[in-house]
Amino acid sequence: MSRLKDLQKNLFGGTTSNARQFGMIFTLVAIVLLFQVLTDGLTLRSDNLIALFQQNSYILILAIGMLMVIVAGHIDLSVGSVAAIAGILVAKSMAEWNLPWPVAILFGLAIGAIIGAWQGFWVAYIGVPAFIVTLAGMLLFRGGNQFIGNASTIPVPEGFREIGSGFLPEFGPNTGYNNATLLLGLAAAVALVWRELRLRQTRRAMDADPAPMWISILRMAVMVGVIAFASLRFASGRVGTSFPISGIILVALVIAYSFYTRNTAGGRHIYAVGGNSRAAELSGVKLKRVNFFVMMNMSVLAALAGMIFVARSAASGPQDGNGWELDAIAAVFIGGAAVSGGIGTISGSIVGGLVMAVLNNGLQLMGVGTDRVQIIKGLVLLLAVAIDVYNKSQGRFSIIGSLMRPFRREDAAPPASPPDAEREPAKAAVSG
Amino acid sequence: MSNVPILLEMRSITKEFPGVKALSDVNLVVRAGEIHAIAGENGAGKSTLMKVLSGVYPYGTYDGQIVYQGAEARFSDIRASESAGIVIIHQELALIPGMSITENIFLGNEPRKLGVIDWTAANRMALDLMARVGLQEDPDTLIKDIGVGKQQLVEIAKAFAKDVKLLILDEPTAALNEADSRHLLDLLRGFRSRGITSIMISHKLNEIEAIADQITILRDGRTVETLNVKADGVDEDRIVRGMVGRELSSRFPEHTPKIGEVFFEVRDWNVRHPISAERQVCKNESFVVRRGEIVGFAGLMGAGRTELAMSVFGRSYGVFESGTIIKDGKEIVLKSVADAIANGLAYVSEDRKAIGLNLLDDIKMSTVAAKLSKISHHGVLDQVEEYKAAEAYRKELRIKAPTVDEGVSKLSGGNQQKVVLAKWMFTDPDLLILDEPTRGIDVGAKYEIYGIIQRLADQGKGVVVISSELPELIGLCDRTYTVFEGTITGEIARKDADPETLMKQMTSTKKMLTR
Known part of the structure; x- marks a missing residue:
């Protein structure tokens, strides 16, 4: 039993959020396996996995930005519309002004930055709630898209389409697999092993016992196994396909933003503002700058997502990005972010987004109509957040982690009661 | 006085919270038609007692007996006490800013005709009630458009709308300027001449002395005494003695201060309230701190100590008007908290849960x-x-x-x-400002925190301690400033610091310096 507890405690790294990460990843794996069975093996087939990533990379990119917005205590409803207006402007810039596509991509990011500065200005410096600012932005930029594009579609050139539907090149000896994907997988495996070893070193530097060696080895083995399996799957699709370019962009962003939110002062300030903005302010955090940054960053990522979508569908249209905001917000909340701000992780949001994506994909493979897919997705979101709210009223934090309560350590700490007990007399004392 | 019938008698009231006895065996006798003041330090149990009386803490959650109009009263909630004619007006006014005077007066008590609010009758009655409290305004004016003094009058009019027999005012003049305070006190005298009984909780001893017939003094949740103002010849000093007359045991670690030169100075500090700009929260305040010195700030709630500290700490409170900060002989300008931290200031807030952590x-x-x-x-x-x-x-x-x-x-x-x-x-601050550093903390932890404060001072830092507990200031501080209504009214050296002196200085505007 104690070995099993050790295992649960240490399987997925980190220090405090073990049980929770374990729970979320467990849920994802469970859903994947469920659909693998229900669809007779269709779910994990190479072409389906590739399509899954291509169809969802832009939502997951939005989820990265949305996580930061929600952690800071705001919301962004405009991302779909921002994506749409950036998409149409970029398409137009290439079709009519003949911008080369790399320049057009920079142009698109700049549009995102300008729109983000506009929304960030109202939120941070004027103090209009982000809900209102971005609701206005949702109308404004959707209308802008249709005004600029005359409500028609504009095609985009070949080179640009690579970022949405492109694959890694084929090279090297004929192994029967896509060599570039295999190399990527290898690099990822090496990086994970390196990270695990560094983690042990850090724990030792903190005078804390690192996890037992056999657990580290087991953890590395599991992760390397998953990566090996995934790389082989992605590499063994139809010739000419590989791990998609849009997926690579996503992975790069996930790594960069995870590092930013966890390991930098700027990232920690976002959590501080969402956790207790007044306390953050009195600790020297520049509230307005943080709020401005998260709103602006969100719009830049929305513009990127819009471009990837346009590249994948080969043309920009008036309905691009409809409803994306809801998918992104759902991913973040299913991934364990708190509605009141201050809590949430990038990796959690990505897992949350993947849960939704696999659900969507699996149900479609089973031939379930979009009507029922929506009903199921709605219920999943409601359930996930309901558990979060219920847990908060019980004094606990985690979300899907709590689905896993039977699997958690027994000493997962009872709700904090002593501070409350002393609060009442304290109040009486100050008002007496 | 003793031939006047008793309106209210609270007999040996005891109220416990988990771990703390807020009231023990408190007795209060209020006679019909008098103004009865309740005095005591912060935490003495005044507000708790009024909450017991008004049913905020319902019958059964306290021990003891309330006899009201000759019968035992068992109020289950605040509505029950209100229907018996007991109305409490809290320090924080319970008005809806976006509603008119009339709407506020009759909120929850609307005159109805066939289930529909009869606004004609309401406005007529409102005008009548407003005349009784001396409020001259259009009854359609919104609450947010009138000053705090008039808002207070609306609260009282609201009480009259409920046919009040016993009016309880909790710190009624705390937020008022002098003219409004005088008007309110006159109004209370007028009520007395018309036979309405009032209970008034106030920290302003001069007001109590001027208006009350009887004074009940509470200390540490117990009744100390009830004084008859005229018969006993009560003055402010007498009240202070009753309020603080306790032994100071050695609850502080031994400490020999090593005080150096003045290194931090605030001069002529003026700050306005962040929302109502006509209220000046800090009026020409100046103070100095020496290296290795623990400096206290004494004052009543609402005196503006926290506001002074926070406005110095990177203008994190209010609207800065004028004033200079000099540190190590150079003037520094602190426009943000980041500036303040960079210049070696630290502020430990009074509410660690809401804004500290x-x-x-x-x-x-x-x-x-x-x-x-x-x-x-x-x-x-x-x-x-x-x-x-x-x-x-x-x-x-x-x-x-x-x-x-x-x-x-x-x-x-x-x-x-x-x-x-x-x-x-x-x-690594040079100056630490600690706002109520031991609020809500048990005795053992307090002792440790006092020790930490003394060690910080011994490292050559300056420490400012804001506290509402006089024994704490007297035991800990090398020098104490008293603050009253946004003005520094005194500077008292350790050797002269005793509860009476401090209490006197923090309740009056008369300047006194002892060095």
Whole structure:
């Protein structure tokens, strides 16, 4: 039993959020396996996995930005519309002004930055709630898209389409697999092993016992196994396909933003503002700058997502990005972010987004109509957040982690009661 | 007076909260038609007693008996006491800013005709009630468009609309300027001549002396005495003696101060209220702090001590008007909290849960929160350094937690306060401003925190302590300023500091300096 507890405690790294990460990843794996069975093996087939990533990379990119917005205590409803207006402007810039596509991509990011500065200005410096600012932005930029594009579609050139539907090149000896994907997988495996070893070193530097060696080895083995399996799957699709370019962009962003939110002062300030903005302010955090940054960053990522979508569908249209905001917000909340701000992780949001994506994909493979897919997705979101709210009223934090309560350590700490007990007399004392 | 019938008698009221006895055996006798003042220090139990009376703490949650109009009263909630004619007007007014005077007066008590609000009757009745409290305004005026003084009158009119027999006012003049206060006191005298009984809780002893017929003094949740103002020849000094007359035992670590030169000075500090700009919260306040010195700020609630501290700390409160800060002989301008921290200031707030800590954080994140630059290289946090810093403070301040990974929400009040102290010690400040550093903390932890404060002073830092507990200021501080209504009214050296002197200075505007 104690070995099993050790295992649960240490399987997925980190220090405090073990049980929770374990729970979320467990849920994802469970859903994947469920659909693998229900669809007779269709779910994990190479072409389906590739399509899954291509169809969802832009939502997951939005989820990265949305996580930061929600952690800071705001919301962004405009991302779909921002994506749409950036998409149409970029398409137009290439079709009519003949911008080369790399320049057009920079142009698109700049549009995102300008729109983000506009929304960030109202939120941070004027103090209009982000809900209102971005609701206005949702109308404004959707209308802008249709005004600029005359409500028609504009095609985009070949080179640009690579970022949405492109694959890694084929090279090297004929192994029967896509060599570039295999190399990527290898690099990822090496990086994970390196990270695990560094983690042990850090724990030792903190005078804390690192996890037992056999657990580290087991953890590395599991992760390397998953990566090996995934790389082989992605590499063994139809010739000419590989791990998609849009997926690579996503992975790069996930790594960069995870590092930013966890390991930098700027990232920690976002959590501080969402956790207790007044306390953050009195600790020297520049509230307005943080709020401005998260709103602006969100719009830049929305513009990127819009471009990837346009590249994948080969043309920009008036309905691009409809409803994306809801998918992104759902991913973040299913991934364990708190509605009141201050809590949430990038990796959690990505897992949350993947849960939704696999659900969507699996149900479609089973031939379930979009009507029922929506009903199921709605219920999943409601359930996930309901558990979060219920847990908060019980004094606990985690979300899907709590689905896993039977699997958690027994000493997962009872709700904090002593501070409350002393609060009442304290109040009486100050008002007496 | 003794032939006047008794309207209210509270007999041996005892009220306990988990771990604390807020009231024990309190007795109060109020005669019909008098103004009865209740006096006592912060925390003496005045508000708790009124909450028992008005049914906020319903019958059964306290011990003792309330006899009202000759019969035992058992109020189950505030509506029950109101229907018996007992109306309490709290310090924080319970008015809806976006509604008119009439709407507020009849809120929850609307005159109806066939279930529909009869606005004609309401307006007519409102005008009548407003005349009784001397309020001349259009009854359609919105509450937010009239001043605090008039808002107070609307509250009283609202009480009359409920046919009040016993009016309870909790610090009625705390937020009022002098003219409004005088008007309110005149009004209370008028009520008395018309036979309405009032209970008034006030920190302003001059007002009590001027208006009350009887005074009941509470101390540490017990009745000390009831004085008859005329018969006993009561004056402010007499009230103060009743309020603070307790022994000061040695609740402080031994300490020999090592006081150096003046290094921090605030001159002619003027700040206005952030919302109602006509209210000046700090009026020409000046003070100095020496190296190694613990300087106290005494004052009643609402005197503007927190506001002064926060406005000095990077203008984090109110609208700055004028004033200079001089540190180490040079003038410094602190426009933001970041400026203040960079210049070696630290402010430990009075409400650690609401604005002092992010309760989602663990101990190590909280410890480094105010100076992340100290543990980061090129903006990237070094988590090993973070851990080591937090661990060092955990040991030094004896924070009771298994590891620094423990969430701060799980700590007791005393340990949370130590984390906040660690957070600000980590910023290497020269001047620490501690606002109510021992509020809501048990005696043992208090002793430890006093020790920490003394050690900080011995390192050559200046420490400012704002406290509402006079014994704490007297036991801890080398020098104490008294603050009254946004003005520094006195500066009292350790040798002259006694409760009577402090209490007198913090309740009147007369300047006194002892050095």
